[in-house]
Amino acid sequence: MQVRECYYDDVAVGDEGTTPEVTVTKEMILAYADVSGDHTPVHVDEEYARNSHFGGIVAHGLLGLALADGLKCQGTLRFPPGASLGWNWDFARPIHVGDRLHCKYRVGSMRLVKKPGWGIVVLPSELINQNGEVVQKGEHKLMILRRPEFQENGANV
Numbered sequence: 001m002q003v004r005e006c007y008y009d010d011v012a013v014g015d016e017g018t019t020p021e022v023t024v025t026k027e028m029i030l031a032y033a034d035v036s037g038d039h040t041p042v043h044v045d046e047e048y049a050r051n052s053h054f055g056g057i058v059a060h061g062l063l064g065l066a067l068a069d070g071l072k073c074q075g076t077l078r079f080p081p082g083a084s085l086g087w088n089w090d091f092a093r094p095i096h097v098g099d100r101l102h103c104k105y106r107v108g109s110m111r112l113v114k115k116p117g118w119g120i121v122v123l124p125s126e127l128i129n130q131n132g133e134v135v136q137k138g139e140h141k142l143m144i145l146r147r148p149e150f151q152e153n154g155a156n157v
Helices: 026-036 046-050 061-072 148-152
Strands: 016-018 083-091 100-106 109-112 118-128 134-145
Touching (some): 061 100, 061 118, 061 134
Antiparallel strands (some): 016 100, 083 134, 100 118
16 A cells, blocks of 8 residues: 655645555444443444344444544545544445445545645545445545645745
């Protein structure tokens, strides 16, 4: 996996990234339930979940989003620390214990902002399971640094 560390000025619309895989475990789901306070039975109660339309325990939708975000930090297209400006995200399919997930993402749009030394990229992203099915998808709006020479003179040209 070849990693590109990129400032705003190093990417173009259409550049793509991919991530390593993570396997979802029951322990991860239970830990997320404890952290979030969401102990809905389909996430924590084996018998209840087995008798539900899911057929077993499933991950919280927001756990999937958190995994997608964390995976992108390990992906082939990486950015210096910036600021997440928001997500537009859909939960397409359930995430089951044992699912192996990875994320594919690309630069969908980009623009400079008034704040000198910064730009915004929008990253359409897909969280994909071991069967090639998109389980979650959406866009992440991210403010990232420009190259140091643009930060020093304070210009956003």
